[in-house]
Structures are given as C-alpha cells and as structure tokens.
Amino acid sequence: xxxxxxxxxxxxxxxxxxxxxxxxxxxxxxxxxxxxxxxxxxxxxxxxxxxxxxxxxxxxxxxxxxxxxxxxxxxxxxxxxxxxxxxxxxxxxxxxxxxxxxxxxxxxxxxxxxxxxxxxxxxxxxxxxxxxxxxxxxxxxxxxxxxxxxxxxxxxxxxxxxxxxxxxxxxxxxxxxxxxxxxx
Amino acid sequence: xxxxxxxxxxxxxxxxxxxxxxxxxxxxxxxxxxxxxxxxxxxxxxxxxxxxxxxxxxxxxxxxxxxxxxxxxxxxxxxxxxxxxxxxxxxxxxxxxxxxxxxxxxxxxxxxxxxxxxxxxxxxxxxxxxxxxxxxxxxxxxxxxxxxxxxxxxxxxxxxxxxxxxxxxxxxxxxxxxxxxxxxxxxxxxxxxxxxxxxxxxxxxxxxxxxxxxxxxxxxxxxxxxxxxxxxxxxxxxxxxxxxxxxxxxxxxxxxxxxxxxxxxxxxxx
Numbered sequence: 001x002x003x004x005x006x007x008x009x010x011x012x013x014x015x016x017x018x019x020x021x022x023x024x025x026x027x028x029x030x031x032x033x034x035x036x037x038x039x040x041x042x043x044x045x046x047x048x049x050x051x052x053x054x055x056x057x058x059x060x061x062x063x064x065x066x067x068x069x070x071x072x073x074x075x076x077x078x079x080x081x082x083x084x085x086x087x088x089x090x091x092x093x094x095x096x097x098x099x100x101x102x103x104x105x106x107x108x109x110x111x112x113x114x115x116x117x118x119x120x121x122x123x124x125x126x127x128x129x130x131x132x133x134x135x136x137x138x139x140x141x142x143x144x145x146x147x148x149x150x151x152x153x154x155x156x157x158x159x160x161x162x163x164x165x166x167x168x169x170x171x172x173x174x175x176x177x178x179x180x181x182x183x184x
Numbered sequence: 185x186x187x188x189x190x191x192x193x194x195x196x197x198x199x200x201x202x203x204x205x206x207x208x209x210x211x212x213x214x215x216x217x218x219x220x221x222x223x224x225x226x227x228x229x230x231x232x233x234x235x236x237x238x239x240x241x242x243x244x245x246x247x248x249x250x251x252x253x254x255x256x257x258x259x260x261x262x263x264x265x266x267x268x269x270x271x272x273x274x275x276x277x278x279x280x281x282x283x284x285x286x287x288x289x290x291x292x293x294x295x296x297x298x299x300x301x302x303x304x305x306x307x308x309x310x311x312x313x314x315x316x317x318x319x320x321x322x323x324x325x326x327x328x329x330x331x332x333x334x335x336x337x338x339x340x341x342x343x344x345x346x347x348x349x350x351x352x353x354x355x356x357x358x359x360x361x362x363x364x365x366x367x368x369x370x371x372x373x374x375x376x377x378x379x380x381x382x383x384x385x386x387x388x389x390x391x392x393x394x395x396x397x398x399x400x401x402x403x404x405x406x407x408x409x410x411x412x413x414x415x416x417x418x419x420x421x422x423x424x425x426x427x428x429x430x431x432x433x434x435x436x437x438x439x440x441x442x443x444x445x446x447x448x449x450x451x452x453x454x
Binding site (some may be wrong): 015016017019020021022024025026027030031032033034036037040041042044045047048049051055081090166 | 211214225226228230231234235236237238240241245246248249250251252254260263266267288289290292293296298314317318320321322324326327351355381384388
C-alpha cells in the first residue's frame with residue numbers, strides 16, 4: 001500500500017454514500033458482462049442445450065417408434081400366421097369332406113353297377129333257362145313220343161293230344177321239381 | 185508513524201516495541217490512490233478490479249460457450265454447471281421456468297460478476313473485495329430495483345402496481361393503513377438499500393477482519409510478540425477460508441433476492 005493524502009481522495013465521504021465515479025464504473029463493468037452473456041454466450045449454450053435435449057429425447061422417441069413398429073409388425077405376422085393356419089385347417093376339412101363324398105359316391109356307383117351286373121346276369125340266366133327249358137321240352141317230348149311209339153309199336157295218331165299229354169306230364173314233372181326245391 | 189491521521193500508512197518499521205501504536209485498519213483501508221486521473225475522474229484499483237472481473241467472467245464464458253458442443257469439453261462442462269446452478273437452482277426455482285427464462289441472463293451475469301468481485305478479497309496482489317465499496321453493490325441493486333418497479337407497474341397497471349407494492353388487501357380491515365404504510369417503506373425505500381448493503385457490509389467486514397489480522401501478524405512479529413503473531417496468522421487463514429464461503433453465499437443471496445423481487449412483481453396475487 002502506498003501513502004497518499006486521504007483528504008484528496010475524499011476521506012470525508014461516509015462509507016454508505018456511493019461514490020459517483022465508482023457507481024458509473026460498476027455499471028459499465030456489469031453492462032459489459034451482461035451484454036456479452038445475454039447477447040452471445042448464453043444464447044449459444046441455450047441452442048446447444050436445446051439440441052442436446054432434442055438429441056436425447058429424439059433418440060428416445062426414435063426407439064419408441066421402432067418398438068411400436070416392431071410390435072405392430074409382430075402383431076401383423078401373428079395375424080397372418082393365424083389366418084394361414086385357419087385357412088389350412090379349412091382346406092384340410094374341405095379335402096376330408098370332399099374325399100368322403102367321393103368315396104361315398106364311388107361306393108354308391110359300385111353298388112349300382114354291381115346290382116346292374118347282377119340283374120343282367122339274372123335276366124340272362126332266366127332267358128337261357130327258358131330257352132333251354134323250351135328246347136328240352138321239345139326234345140323230351142319228341143324222345144318220349146318216339147320211345148312210346150317204339151314201345152307201343154304204333155305211331156300215335158293225334159299229335160295234338162300227344163303234345164297235350166306230354167306237356168301235362170312235363171308240367172307235373174316241373175311242378176314236382178319246383179315243389180321239391182321249395183320244400184328242400 | 186500514524187501521527188498524521190490523514191495519511192494511510194503502512195510503515196514497515198511500525199511494530200510492537202518500536203514505540204508505535206497498532207495501525208488499526210479503518211475506513212481509510214478502503215481508499216486507494218488513483219492509478220491515473222483523467223480530467224478529474226480518478227481511476228482506482230477497485231475500478232481496475234471491476235473491469236478485470238468483467239473481463240474474466242466474459243473470458244471464462246467465452247471459453248466455455250463460444251463454440252459449444254453437443255458433447256461438452258471440460259470448460260464447457262464447468263460453464264454449464266455454473267449456468268445451470270443459477271438457471272435451475274435460482275431462477276427456475278423462484279420465478280418459474282416460463283416467466284423466469286427472460287431473466288436468466290441477468291441473474292447469471294449478476295451472480296458471476298458479483299462472485300468474482302468478492303473473490304478479489306483473497307487473491308494475492310488484488311486482496312480487495314470490490315463490493316466492499318457501496319457504489320458497486322448499489323449500482324447492481326439499482327438495476328434490479330428499476331427492473332422490479334418497472335415490471336410491477338407493467339404487470340399490474342398503475343393502481344394494481346401500487347396495490348402490489350403496498351400489499352393492499354381489503355381483508356386486513358382496520359390495520360390496512362398501517363400495513364400499506366409499512367409495506368410502502370419496506371418495499372419501495374428500504375428494500376433496495378438492504379439489498380445493496382447486505383452485500384456491501386459482508387464484504388466490508390470480511391475485508392476489515394482479514395486486514396486487521398494481517399496487520400496484527402506483522403505488527404506482533406517482534407520479540408515475544410512472535411508467539412502471538414502465530415495465532416493472528418492462523419486467524420488470517422481461517423478468515424480467508426471463511427471469506428471464500430461468504431463471497432459465494434453473498435453472491436447467491438444477492439441473486440436470490442433479485443429473483444424473488446422479480447417474482448413478486450410478476451405474481452398475479454401479492
């Protein structure tokens with residue numbers, strides 16, 4: 001500290017009365033600080049703080065969006081899978097039904113054909129039997145007549161009567177056979 | 185050698201047993217010989233320190249915030265911590281985020297400027313808290329005062345502004361006139377005074393104590409006095425640590441009060 005005259009420096013001034021020069025200097029010094037901070041430096045940092053906040057929140061938002069999307073895609077896949085399963089089940093069901101129907105149809109057709117074949121066979125047999133019976137009747141009649149003629153030694157005059165007799169005989173014979181068959 | 189009370193003296197020969205009384209510090213401790221004088225304007229050491237304070241505050245924030253990065257470096261991180269301390273810790277807390285944002289630059293400037301001016305108290309060679317001269321706190325309190333009064337009338341109108349300042353409330357009944365008078369004096373006249381003096385007096389007293397113990401340490405360093413000089417020196421150290429704390433606290437309190445005044449001006453209901 002240096003020595004100097006207090007009177008010259010205003011020692012009489014009470015300590016609570018601001019010195020005008022100092023007041024002005026103080027205001028100027030503060031104004032400089034305020035100017036730089038308010039106009040340039042604090043807006044600078046505010047911008048960066050805002051960017052940082054956005055970067056952090058933006059990251060979170062992006063992650064959220066990605067998660068939501070992934071969830072929706074998963075949901076979609078699940079729905080598609082369920083639909084596919086359902087469709088497959090439906091197709092299987094349909095195929096089973098169709099198969100059953102076809103088998104049923106085939107069976108019916110086979111049955112029908114078998115019946116037709118059997119019916120045709122029966123008709124054929126009946127026709128053959130009738131034809132055979134007719135032929136047999138004639139042959140048997142002729143043979144019997146011949147045999148009788150030979151036995152009697154004379155030819156029977158009345159051919160018609162002959163025929164009736166033979167027929168009656170054969171009918172009786174047939175009836176007997178039929179009855180025998182029925183009783184058997 | 186303090187025969188002449190008009191002379192601020194630090195006499196290296198003035199010690200115990202040298203026939204010299206203790207050169208107690210006083211008001212003269214806060215007076216400085218001008219470094220230079222321009223047409224009657226005395227430029228003194230406190231003024232220089234005030235400008236250096238401005239320079240340092242700007243230099244620090246320039247280093248921290250001039251080219252701020254998304255991922256901060258060390259200086260920017262410290263700057264952000266300081267900035268956030270005032271912004272969130274004081275302004276958002278008291279005025280609120282929405283209304284307070286506008287006043288953040290003022291409060292940040294006030295806090296760091298005052299803190300640095302206080303800090304000179306314990307910095308070697310400077311060793312003088314600029315705020316222990318009433319003019320500096322008074323100027324800053326004046327800025328807050330003008331802003332506060334202006335905002336009060338701007339927010340509430342002329343009548344509403346007076347009601348806000350005087351704490352006018354009909355439900356007070358018969359004591360209303362008393363309250364109005366008290367509030368008027370308390371808010372409009374005493375408030376700026378206490379705002380400035382609180383800072384000034386703390387720094388003034390702190391500086392006085394440091395100077396006293398420093399002077400005493402030197403004064404006692406003679407003969408048996410050395411034994412006591414040690415005690416005095418320890419007290420200097422204690423006071424320096426204590427002042428370091430008080431400097432920050434007073435800067436904080438000044439800004440806290442400024443914020444609370446502005447909050448009062450903006451509040452819808454007083």
